[in-house]
Amino acid sequence: MTALGAALYHDCSLAEDTRPIEALWDALLADEASLQQFCVPVAPRKEAPSTFRREQLLQRVKRDELASFLVGTPATIGDADAVTVGVVLQPSTAAAQEGRAGYRYRLDVALGAAAVNRRGAASIVDALVACANAVKPRAGVVFPADTASFAHALATGTRGGLTEEQDRRVKDVFYAVYELGDKIRGPEWGTFLGPHHVAKLGGLDRIEKESGCAVVRRLAHGGAYLQITGTHDDPGVDAGRTALAMFLSPVM
Amino acid sequence: MTRTVLCRQRRDGGVMVHLHLLSKLKSAVVVVVVVGCVLVFGKLAGADARSDLESLKRDFERLKSEYDSRKNEVGKYVENSRSLRAFDKDEMEKLIKAMCGQDVERDDDESDRVNKDLRERAVDTVRRKWDDITREWDGVEDRTERLQNDLKSLRDKVKYIPEEDAVKSDRASLLDQIVRTIDETDRLYAKLQDDFRALSNVKEGVMYGANNPKIRAAMEYGKRKHVEMQSSCHEKETVLSSGRPDCIYFLKDDCKVVEFKPSTVGESAARSQAERYLGDVQRYFKEDKRAVENCRKDSSGLPIFLAEGKTYYACTP
Numbered sequence: 001m002t003a004l005g006a007a008l009y010h011d012c013s014l015a016e017d018t019r020p021i022e023a024l025w026d027a028l029l030a031d032e033a034s035l036q037q038f039c040v041p042v043a044p045r046k047e048a049p050s051t052f053r054r055e056q057l058l059q060r061v062k063r064d065e066l067a068s069f070l071v072g073t074p075a076t077i078g079d080a081d082a083v084t085v086g087v088v089l090q091p092s093t094a095a096a097q098e099g100r101a102g103y104r105y106r107l108d109v110a111l112g113a114a115a116v117n118r119r120g121a122a123s124i125v126d127a128l129v130a131c132a133n134a135v136k137p138r139a140g141v142v143f144p145a146d147t148a149s150f151a152h153a154l155a156t157g158t159r160g161g162l163t164e165e166q167d168r169r170v171k172d173v174f175y176a177v178y179e180l181g182d183k184i185r186g187p188e189w190g191t192f193l194g195p196h197h198v199a200k201l202g203g204l205d206r207i208e209k210e211s212g213c214a215v216v217r218r219l220a221h222g223g224a225y226l227q228i229t230g231t232h233d234d235p236g237v238d239a240g241r242t243a244l245a246m247f248l249s250p251v252m
Numbered sequence: 253m254t255r256t257v258l259c260r261q262r263r264d265g266g267v268m269v270h271l272h273l274l275s276k277l278k279s280a281v282v283v284v285v286v287v288g289c290v291l292v293f294g295k296l297a298g299a300d301a302r303s304d305l306e307s308l309k310r311d312f313e314r315l316k317s318e319y320d321s322r323k324n325e326v327g328k329y330v331e332n333s334r335s336l337r338a339f340d341k342d343e344m345e346k347l348i349k350a351m352c353g354q355d356v357e358r359d360d361d362e363s364d365r366v367n368k369d370l371r372e373r374a375v376d377t378v379r380r381k382w383d384d385i386t387r388e389w390d391g392v393e394d395r396t397e398r399l400q401n402d403l404k405s406l407r408d409k410v411k412y413i414p415e416e417d418a419v420k421s422d423r424a425s426l427l428d429q430i431v432r433t434i435d436e437t438d439r440l441y442a443k444l445q446d447d448f449r450a451l452s453n454v455k456e457g458v459m460y461g462a463n464n465p466k467i468r469a470a471m472e473y474g475k476r477k478h479v480e481m482q483s484s485c486h487e488k489e490t491v492l493s494s495g496r497p498d499c500i501y502f503l504k505d506d507c508k509v510v511e512f513k514p515s516t517v518g519e520s521a522a523r524s525q526a527e528r529y530l531g532d533v534q535r536y537f538k539e540d541k542r543a544v545e546n547c548r549k550d551s552s553g554l555p556i557f558l559a560e561g562k563t564y565y566a567c568t569p
Contacts, residue, residue, distance in 0.1 A: 171506070
């Protein structure tokens with residue numbers, strides 16, 4: 001039983017086209033009986049979490065009222081059943097705001113172990129790949145984690161409520177993606193490549209033949225999704241990551 | 253009463269006639285006639301008392317049936333009032349939970365406004381239910397009091413019936429039943445009064461919620477937690493265009509912006525809120541000596557801050 005996290009770094013304005021968010025909600029949250037939304041408004045005020053109201057939230061996104069938001073299970077639910085889909089609509093760091101980060105926005109997902117089991121990791125990956133086809137990510141990762149909370153922290157590079165070891169890893173991730181530039185994030189169990197990465201690695205055919213990944217999927221914008229093993233809890237993930245890191249070294 | 257008087261007149265007249273005629277007759281005949289007359293009179297008098305008693309018995313049956321109705325009515329009322337008490341308690345818990353679940357700034361007028369609004373809404377809901385139940389109480393109390401009076405009046409009427417042999421036992425039995433019913437009605441009435449007192453006390457808890465220590469504690473809890481958690485911060489409540497981050501630390505290679513939230517809001521939300529301030533904090537403190545000396549720098553030389561969400565246990569109702 002392992003939790004799963006994912007992050008996509010992209011430049012696609014979701015305020016202009018909310019369909020990728022909606023598709024992700026439909027794929028990952030449709031079965032949840034109770035959902036909450038937590039909005040971080042552009043205006044300098046704080047909001048309390050409230051019941052998820054899809055249309056109302058989408059309208060606020062379209063009106064550019066929000067800097068970011070989270071939709072997911074309430075905080076009171078156990079970690080294993082937790083699911084969150086987070087969307088950053090306005091760049092948060094100075095580097096992202098000034099165009100030095102290599103991306104402007106982030107989309108993140110975290111699911112607890114039981115939530116992953118119920119949906120199946122493959123269907124979660126399908127949803128993420130479909131989303132990637134829509135938002136054309138410059139980079140991204142899908143990774144197993146001990147808990148949903150840790151998965152969320154790793155996906156967002158934000159901290160709190162973690163062990164020292166987990167906290168160190170999250171700090172490393174944050175510094176690594178702060179100015180990602182043309183580099184990839186990862187590699188992880190699942191790694192998204194932008195078109196420039198694919199080109200730099202010699203094209204998709206070469207990636208398919210030489211990356212050693214169990215899954216290689218072509219993305220609509222010319223990027224690719226690589227997955228080390230068929231399942232995220234395969235014991236071969238760590239060894240596969242080392243081998244993939246060597247293959248991807250030109251873009252790391 | 254009227255029948256008893258007539259009987260007495262008839263008896264007196266009869267005795268006078270017999271005394272006149274019997275002056276010459278033998279004492280045996282006199283005795284026979286007198287005894288006969290007494291027997292006739294006794295029979296007539298007993299019949300009238302019985303008739304009165306029967307009438308009062310019917311009155312009692314009616315009041316007894318009314319008592320049963322009142323008993324049911326009081327039962328239903330108490331059931332309703334219990335639901336209000338539970339509802340009232342639920343409202344109170346909901347109110348405190350909502351207050352506890354709030355993210356409260358230490359000097360936040362907004363949270364005070366939200367708390368006030370929450371309390372007023374709870375008070376309004378309870379007041380409406382309270383008005384309905386007190387209207388019901390007024391009706392039930394009136395009818396029960398009237399029954400008490402009717403039963404007491406009936407008891408007095410039965411007491412007025414002479415304790416003659418013919419009705420003695422029935423009279424005593426009816427009296428006993430009436431007295432028992434009066435006692436039961438008194439208990440019913442007392443139950444109503446007690447319930448009303450208890451209900452009023454519970455209602456006061458929400459209606460005058462600001463003075464309720466539980467509500468007051470909930471209103472202050474979030475503020476107190478923020479103040480406690482901010483005690484070690486290097487900066488707190490810095491005013492930025494993106495808002496006021498709860499806390500900023502300038503630790504060696506670990507500069508961070510921290511947001512505090514109750515556990516009911518959760519770490520993910522706290523982290524997201526903290527992330528919102530990053531760009532502004534980087535620029536605001538770019539020349540601050542603490543940031544210059546301790547924070548890692550980005551490619552533009554700006555200090556890098558990480559976002560951290562910290563939760564505290566939300567107060568509970």
